[in-house]
Amino acid sequence: MVKLIANSPFSKLLPKTIGTVTLTDIDSGKMTLVAPFKGQQKLVSDALKSTLGVEFPAPNRTLGKMPRSVWFGRGLALIIGADCPDLDGAACFDHSDAWAIVRLDGTDTSAILARLTPIDLRESTFKCGHTARTLIGHMTGCITRLGVQSFEVMVMRSMAATLVHELTQVAKNIAARPVISA
Amino acid sequence: MRLPCPLCGDRDRREFYYQGHALMLERPLRDAGDAAWDNYLHNRDNPAGETRDLWHHEAGCGAWIVVTRNTVTHEVLDAILVEKARV
Numbered sequence: 001m002v003k004l005i006a007n008s009p010f011s012k013l014l015p016k017t018i019g020t021v022t023l024t025d026i027d028s029g030k031m032t033l034v035a036p037f038k039g040q041q042k043l044v045s046d047a048l049k050s051t052l053g054v055e056f057p058a059p060n061r062t063l064g065k066m067p068r069s070v071w072f073g074r075g076l077a078l079i080i081g082a083d084c085p086d087l088d089g090a091a092c093f094d095h096s097d098a099w100a101i102v103r104l105d106g107t108d109t110s111a112i113l114a115r116l117t118p119i120d121l122r123e124s125t126f127k128c129g130h131t132a133r134t135l136i137g138h139m140t141g142c143i144t145r146l147g148v149q150s151f152e153v154m155v156m157r158s159m160a161a162t163l164v165h166e167l168t169q170v171a172k173n174i175a176a177r178p179v180i181s182a
Numbered sequence: 183m184r185l186p187c188p189l190c191g192d193r194d195r196r197e198f199y200y201q202g203h204a205l206m207l208e209r210p211l212r213d214a215g216d217a218a219w220d221n222y223l224h225n226r227d228n229p230a231g232e233t234r235d236l237w238h239h240e241a242g243c244g245a246w247i248v249v250t251r252n253t254v255t256h257e258v259l260d261a262i263l264v265e266k267a268r269v
Binding site: 059060073074076118119120132133134135140 | 189190191192193194196197240241242243244245263
């Protein structure tokens with residue numbers, strides 16, 4: 001059997017520091033999209049809680065660290081960082097390697113994301129543990145707040161290079177502002 | 183313009199796709215006759231005032247919603263999930 005080498009979607013692209021912001025690649029391991037059948041969400045949530053310790057998240061929320069569950073749209077949750085148990089009441093899809101995840105840390109992270117996404121990222125409305133399916137530039141994806149100055153941005157793996165390009169461009173623009181106005 | 187997605191809250195219009203009047207949810211019976219089907223498929227009012235439309239939160243949660251809005255004042259009055267609109 002040929003030994004295949006697993007590549008990160010961001011190999012050769014990340015990590016990167018621009019101005020005050022650092023972009024790092026997150027290897028999330030196993031990912032499973034869970035879609036409970038009609039009326040089964042409570043049962044599915046209980047099953048997840050007992051096996052992985054995280055429930056099915058409420059809309060726009062994420063639960064746990066590793067493994068964790070992320071709300072991923074109407075009636076959908078993404079289970080990240082663990083093998084998904086057998087769930088009778090839900091359709092489960094393997095999404096491992098399907099998503100490219102970047103972590104952004106630094107003082108200008110909010111300012112950078114504000115140029116790319118239409119959602120309100122202020123800490124008063126978008127708190128730790130909040131997540132949103134939204135647009136990042138022209139791509140659909142998911143943004144999660146990890147901390148005061150930390151976010152996680154997720155897009156489909158095929159768009160990894162575009163995401164890095166967009167984030168880099170915006171980060172450079174933001175970093176150039178104090179230099180220009182000085 | 184912002185639409186109040188019942189799941190996600192107020193979101194930018196860019197995240198939504200517009201389908202048309204919410205009349206699409208009231209599909210006539212198979213044998214309802216030509217007039218009913220003609221109305222369902224082709225004939226739409228063009229109201230100056232309140233209207234109910236179907237929007238898809240395509241760049242968000244993926245839900246179809248029925249939005250009540252006013253075409254004169256551009257006021258968005260209400261939005262509910264399609265699954266709740268068809269009882």
